[in-house]
Amino acid sequence: MTTTSREIHLASRPDGMPKPENFDLVSVELPDPQDGELLVKNMWMSVDPYMRGRMIDRKSYVPPFQIGKVLEGHAVGKVAQSNNPDFAKGDLVLSMNGWREAFISDGKGLQKLETFGLPEQAFLGVAGMPGLTAYAGLLRIGQPKEGETVFVSGAAGAVGSLVCQIAKIKGCRVVGSVGSKEKGEWLKSLGVDEVILYKDHPDQRSLMAALKAAAPEGVDVYFENVGGDHLVAALDAMNNFGRIVVCGMISGYNDSEPRPGPWNLFNIIGKRLRVEGLIVSDHQDMLGDFVRDLATWVPEGKVQWQETIETGIENAPTAFMNLFCGGNTGKMLVKLSD
Numbered sequence: 001m002t003t004t005s006r007e008i009h010l011a012s013r014p015d016g017m018p019k020p021e022n023f024d025l026v027s028v029e030l031p032d033p034q035d036g037e038l039l040v041k042n043m044w045m046s047v048d049p050y051m052r053g054r055m056i057d058r059k060s061y062v063p064p065f066q067i068g069k070v071l072e073g074h075a076v077g078k079v080a081q082s083n084n085p086d087f088a089k090g091d092l093v094l095s096m097n098g099w100r101e102a103f104i105s106d107g108k109g110l111q112k113l114e115t116f117g118l119p120e121q122a123f124l125g126v127a128g129m130p131g132l133t134a135y136a137g138l139l140r141i142g143q144p145k146e147g148e149t150v151f152v153s154g155a156a157g158a159v160g161s162l163v164c165q166i167a168k169i170k171g172c173r174v175v176g177s178v179g180s181k182e183k184g185e186w187l188k189s190l191g192v193d194e195v196i197l198y199k200d201h202p203d204q205r206s207l208m209a210a211l212k213a214a215a216p217e218g219v220d221v222y223f224e225n226v227g228g229d230h231l232v233a234a235l236d237a238m239n240n241f242g243r244i245v246v247c248g249m250i251s252g253y254n255d256s257e258p259r260p261g262p263w264n265l266f267n268i269i270g271k272r273l274r275v276e277g278l279i280v281s282d283h284q285d286m287l288g289d290f291v292r293d294l295a296t297w298v299p300e301g302k303v304q305w306q307e308t309i310e311t312g313i314e315n316a317p318t319a320f321m322n323l324f325c326g327g328n329t330g331k332m333l334v335k336l337s338d
Contacts, residue, residue, distance in 0.1 A: 007100035046074040073098035125331030134162035136283035146171035154225030156183035158331035179326040306330030
């Protein structure tokens, strides 16, 4: 007996902002699992900004998506059938086999989930890759000290919002940049000290002035998620021996042509700044500490999160495109099935 699964394929490589025609919705028939195999039906699918880079045919830290092939991303699913002794029907599993409703697996690359009382989709956000990204990036690279000022761009996203909260746990003053008043109000409810609505500051000089007003004693740690004018403003506001954690630069992901770089990079020299790129797979050794800390912080109310949810595999491209126009607060997810 076969299982029908719908999946999203890359139809063409985007030029600039991704468009609906860059994606195909395809139905495939899956056979029953053979010896050693299992059938997983996905329940939740992650939608992440880094996937935009995989749509470009270039060498990077992760291979590019291929035209006519399914897009891959993190997903939480449930084992529907199993002929594999390591997995039983009903097991929850985390995989990189997202952007499809179901798949056959030999078990390699699947992680059985124990939810510890958290909702299963949290393992795609606060308790998953974005959470570890925030934890490792801030604590290992940013190395915040009590009393320092931490500036976070993209502060209402899945990574940025957790960075803000961990910085507050560590006794820092936190400034976050967001695109809407509603997002700013949410950050304030989390304890963020100052919020910058970047859309109120459409040019570099205005954003620089806003950051200096929000952080009059300067910035010690900048967690970079946006790039562009935000990096210029941060370089201007950084204190001597400050640390810049470069996690993402979403403002430039859809550029068709290279934009000019920051004009004040010389501040890296004069201020003796440390600038380091962040790829979460380099920091898997911190996973144990992250899980232990999160298991304490969540019950204590020190960590909260929001999710933006689209329903149905057919709406995955829309969810993805909305990432680049501020259409999400917290983690962007697609709900596939119960």
